[in-house]
Amino acid sequence: MAQMHLLSFLIHGPMNHTILSWADPDDERVAGLSSIRYWQDLARLLERGCFDGVFFADLPGVADRYRERVDEAIRYGMCWPTHDPAPLVAIMAAATEHLGIAITLSQSAHHPYSAVRTLSTLDCLTAGRVGWNIVTGHLRGEHRAYGLDQLDHDERYARAEEYMEVCYALWNSIEPGAIKTDRQAGLLADPAKVRRVRHAGRYFRTDTVGPVLPSPQHHPVLFQAGSSGRGQEFALRHAEVIFSIQPHAEGMRRLMQQLRETARMLGKAEPVRVTFGVQPILGGTEAEALRHQRELAERIPIEASLCRLSSTLGIDFSQFDLDQPLDQMDTQASRGMMAAMSGVMAGRRVTLREAATHFGASAGILQIPGTPEQVANRLIALWRDTGCLGFNVTPTVNNSSIADFVDQVVPLLQRRGALRTEYRGKTLRENLSD
Numbered sequence: 001m002a003q004m005h006l007l008s009f010l011i012h013g014p015m016n017h018t019i020l021s022w023a024d025p026d027d028e029r030v031a032g033l034s035s036i037r038y039w040q041d042l043a044r045l046l047e048r049g050c051f052d053g054v055f056f057a058d059l060p061g062v063a064d065r066y067r068e069r070v071d072e073a074i075r076y077g078m079c080w081p082t083h084d085p086a087p088l089v090a091i092m093a094a095a096t097e098h099l100g101i102a103i104t105l106s107q108s109a110h111h112p113y114s115a116v117r118t119l120s121t122l123d124c125l126t127a128g129r130v131g132w133n134i135v136t137g138h139l140r141g142e143h144r145a146y147g148l149d150q151l152d153h154d155e156r157y158a159r160a161e162e163y164m165e166v167c168y169a170l171w172n173s174i175e176p177g178a179i180k181t182d183r184q185a186g187l188l189a190d191p192a193k194v195r196r197v198r199h200a201g202r203y204f205r206t207d208t209v210g211p212v213l214p215s216p217q218h219h220p221v222l223f224q225a226g227s228s229g230r231g232q233e234f235a236l237r238h239a240e241v242i243f244s245i246q247p248h249a250e251g252m253r254r255l256m257q258q259l260r261e262t263a264r265m266l267g268k269a270e271p272v273r274v275t276f277g278v279q280p281i282l283g284g285t286e287a288e289a290l291r292h293q294r295e296l297a298e299r300i301p302i303e304a305s306l307c308r309l310s311s312t313l314g315i316d317f318s319q320f321d322l323d324q325p326l327d328q329m330d331t332q333a334s335r336g337m338m339a340a341m342s343g344v345m346a347g348r349r350v351t352l353r354e355a356a357t358h359f360g361a362s363a364g365i366l367q368i369p370g371t372p373e374q375v376a377n378r379l380i381a382l383w384r385d386t387g388c389l390g391f392n393v394t395p396t397v398n399n400s401s402i403a404d405f406v407d408q409v410v411p412l413l414q415r416r417g418a419l420r421t422e423y424r425g426k427t428l429r430e431n432l433s434d
């Protein structure tokens with residue numbers, strides 16, 4: 001029977017997707033930034049909950065669009081500081097046996113050679129438990145940090161295609177059987193079986209060979225999250241799992257339908273595999289969960305939410321009337337998130353205040369407040385109704401809300417036959433296909 005797949009949706013910073021969550025008395029995130037033990041405890045907890053893995057989002061720059069300054073990002077710890085998720089792969093893998101660890105690694109901040117080298121090194125060390133969320137780099141602050149000119153939206157995807165061409169060439173450079181490790185003959189590898197990669201394209205040049213031993217998965221599991229038209233085509237060409245944020249079930253259904261149509265157009269036969277972001281908010285009763293949801297939202301100043309929305313949508317919203325509808329505007333940043341956050345909800349147009357508030361509370365991710373029973377039922381209903389692969393589950397308070405989910409919701413999903421009770425695969429790819 002098909003299983004629901006769960007990834008814990010995390011960020012290596014002071015907050016996850018709820019602004020000021022670090023200020024909660026129970027939250028351990030800030031201390032966790034200087035603690036290997038924190039991440040290892042979390043990894044063991046997720047493995048106990050039979051999660052396929054963790055999925056680290058990453059924005060390697062500061063939000064600098066709102067009022068054209070960085071003050072709000074720094075003051076509220078709004079996606080700042082931005083710690084590198086790559087070292088966490090080794091740290092979390094060392095404490096577990098099955099848990100996959102997918103990291104976001106931006107194509108703007110890394111040359112394809114260094115991306116392949118880092119990811120494949122980690123795939124070797126973890127015996128095949130690595131995933132890569134391919135992002136082109138929509139954040140202006142990232143480009144400013146690296147001293148780069150940010151390319152326009154569609155050109156970033158053209159560059160991304162060439163980027164992947166170089167990555168595949170590097171991953172295929174070492175042919176099967178090339179590694180001999182023949183001590184007697186002093187032969188580590190057969191040079192005839194290691195192909196030279198000579199690439200001189202529009203955006204990249206390299207002249208080298210594959211830098212790392214063929215890793216257990218050959219290449220990391222590829223994830224991608226761009227959801228504009230151009231983004232969907234790129235995702236369907238390259239990603240094994242597409243990740244999406246939709247603020248409501250209707251958006252999830254619509255995206256699945258769009259992706260299936262685009263897949264047909266591209267002649268792609270395999271089923272489209274999508275995980276949607278969700279944020280469970282648990283309570284002993286529904287009223288308690290709703291109260292908790294309200295309290296989390298009330299803590300967030302509107303300027304912190306606007307800072308986040310401005311950065312993701314690439315528009316300085318400080319000049320806009322908060323109570324006017326948020327119309328879809330052209331943006332060179334995330335068109336996918338613009339489409340998800342604007343438009344119509346419950347039969348009327350969403351205002352900027354509503355979109356910003358929702359974005360501050362959960363980055364647009366669907367919140368599911370309720371008792372463990374209600375949350376489990378809703379997840380199963382969404383999974384069946386949309387035909388998605390599963391969910392990227394983002395916590396509110398770390399790590400207590402993750403522990404509550406594992407202890408209270410996971411057993412219900414397992415009892416209903418929707419979630420594995422043990423791992424069958426060895427690699428992340430095998431577990432996601434199980």
Ligand SMILES: Cc1cc2nc3c(=O)[nH]c(=O)nc-3n(C[C@H](O)[C@H](O)[C@H](O)COP(=O)(O)O)c2cc1C
Nearest residue numbers: 057058135138225226227228231244245334335336
């Ligand atoms: C659900 C979702 C998650 C994303 N996660 C990240 C991320 O962690 N880091 C990042 O730099 N960009 C992230 N992005 C940005 C996308 O990878 C992409 O660059 C951006 O959305 C622009 O493409 P689009 O207009 O096709 O959506 C995310 C986008 C979406 C929709």
